[in-house]
Amino acid sequence: MTSTNDSMSTPPRPPEPSSPRNRPTRTSGSTPSVASGPNSPANPVTGGTPALGAQPWLDAFDARIGLLSSNGRSWLGPLRRKAIGHVAERGFPGQREEDWRHTPLRALLAQRFTPAKSTVMSAEAVARLEELSLDGVGAHRLVFVNGALNAEHTRIGEPPEGVRLMSLAKAIDTESALVEPHLARLALSEDHAFIALNTAFMVDGAFIHLPKGAQIEAPIHIVHLQIVDDFNGDGGSVDDSRSRGAGGEVDPDLAGGVGVSVDGSVVGGRDGDVVVLPAIFPRTLIVAGAGSSVHVIETYAGIDGGAYLTSAVTETVVGEGADVRWTKRQEEATGGYHIGRFNGRQIGPSTLATHNIALGGRLVRNEFAIVVDAENCETLLDGLYMARGSQHIENRTRLDHAKPNCHSEEHYKGILDDHSTAVFAGRIYVHQDAQKTDAFQENSCLLLSRDARVFTQPQLEIFADDVKCTHGATVGELDQQQLFYLRARGLDPAEAHGILTYGYANEIVESIGIEPLQVQLEALIRARVRASHSPVVADGD
């Protein structure tokens, strides 16, 4: 693959791409003519002019579609084409869209990306993999490096009879009839460009199919390693300082200004100097049949180096009586952009529990969309995010209660230090038929620095009349009574704050239920808390 024509750099972004999803501030007729670069051909999918920022991706798609659809399935090529078509038509989301208002995409969109190549595991990467190991509980492990399966480090034990636990590429090859009905049925390319790009460019991922009654005792650990250091073939090294500075300053008026770097120069004019960054598209599909149970852990880890983009999608179908637990551990490198989508659908009375631990990355946006489409379901959404420096971590959850007599709980907690920012937007949508819904949501956040910011938006939309829905959002400080208790045991104010902060975070980790993972996360959190500021408190006397 070559990158010389893969530039994502484009002239300044026009007003919103036209789409019924956008707020109707512009009509389609107002789309200006500057939407594409000077050399851009017409949109190969729609025949029209591609939306802003789309052209490099269309070029990349054209260059590799032969390779991508070589999975040999007649249904996959059209799926990918449809997905890239959405990118061509709509381009990238911007801050004028309500759901993206607080997401500082500008720095990301100012970068040039191209689909990453697989790479060998460096000694550092192997060591990192060891740190993340859940061998202690005999976890099945699938390892993906820059989105491609790494067979050497993948260890799949003996799953119960009938269980398919394999790479998605292989499943498309050998189990097409099981994959096709579910792939890209929940995570829709229409939603936004990052999901569409994943569908268009995904190389591999995990496929987990549990037949009726299959209980997988050992957790399934899917490790997505992003290794940027070796990504030199196409783009050279990364000038991270420029983009790192960009994360902090977001000017809403300029938010759509793709192609303009922070210093104001037009990147597109210096094509030869522009760095091309790797983009990685991990994909997971979980289909849990009736009465089955499984705990899937997806770890996203970056080997510290330059900037890159991870755009991940996981789709999960939960059958009657099934118990599915899904834990996301996100420790992208400091230069990593991470946009992740989890889609879940409960099609029978069942349990779906998700834990979302977000620690790394430069700009992180986690989207959860769960549809509770059967009676007597239990749904849990737990999350912990810790941000420092200029990190931005955003969690957007949408829970659709479509059927009656279901119970859901959502607990999200954040700890923000330095001048980091966070967004929590939790939408619970109770459909008219969903009587006797019992939904609880809470989001709280500890701010350890005056410069940290959190935007929290609980959104309850209730169309049934006999429901119990409660939500609470708190942004606060630590409990004085607890502080005194710790100080009365000899811990100075800084230590006491550290321990309480750790406890606050650990409450979420404790509920994951996989001991080695909890131990690893506890140690990480402890180290993070130690390194962070303690709020200044008045001395006790």
Place this chain on the structure above:
Amino acid sequence: MAFLEISDLHVSVEDNEILKGLNLSIGLGEVHAIMGPNGSGKSTLAQVIAGHDAYEVTKGTIEFDGGDLFELSADERAREGIFLAFQYPVEIPGVPNTYFLREAYNAMRVHHGEKPLDPMAFIAYIKPHMERLDVDREMLKRSVNVGFSGGEKKRNEIFQMSVLQPRLAVLDETDSGLDIDALQKVAEGVNSLRSPDRSFIIVTHYQRLLNFIVPDFVHVIVDGRIVKSGGKELALELEDEGYASFESLASESNGTTAAIVSPASPASLASPASLASLASPASNGA
């Protein structure tokens, strides 16, 4: 000079004077019981010794081991060997008991110029203390006091005391809310810690605890002052006669204050709502 010397101590909470000139002298190795009706100021005394900053000392001194106690912050006092067993031990979700206790123990070691213990060495160190107080591993793994029964919480306090080996232990109504078995267990723990190098202040409303932890001295506190001191037999006297006769003593010695402290309100002694008493000490001392 005694190990702990309290002289003419006046303490207010939100302009409400609770201790009104309290004097108390405690020698090293002695066990003193402080008894009194609700609202007399006995818990306030415990909190002030521990260094809670909601209590304002308006007059008087406390000397501890020859130094001015008020020079030390709450955590410094703890590292210097003062331990308060809380009437209402605080729950700390997410922090495992062992982790909390190791941090506290190591803070004290470092303060005294010793090396902190690593987790393995710490477990070895606390093992005998666990056995003596019937603390199992499960209790150590759980978050501090979260989901503990009343008895477990109090036992956990005494266990912490046992591990931290203080020089002055203040037990604030450790007997409240305990059944007789739990009370005996806690008392055994305390007795096993009695030593010539360690002093105790046992704050209690009832004589019952003193059947198990026999004090060297008993003091009766009414309306912010100690109105009578004596040996362990004074507690029995209280058991027979109640606090009423002592309340008249208080009014006699306090010519300007005619009001007698009202009888104890049982609710404030046993109700979990009193958990708030630390946060809003006014309700505690009124």
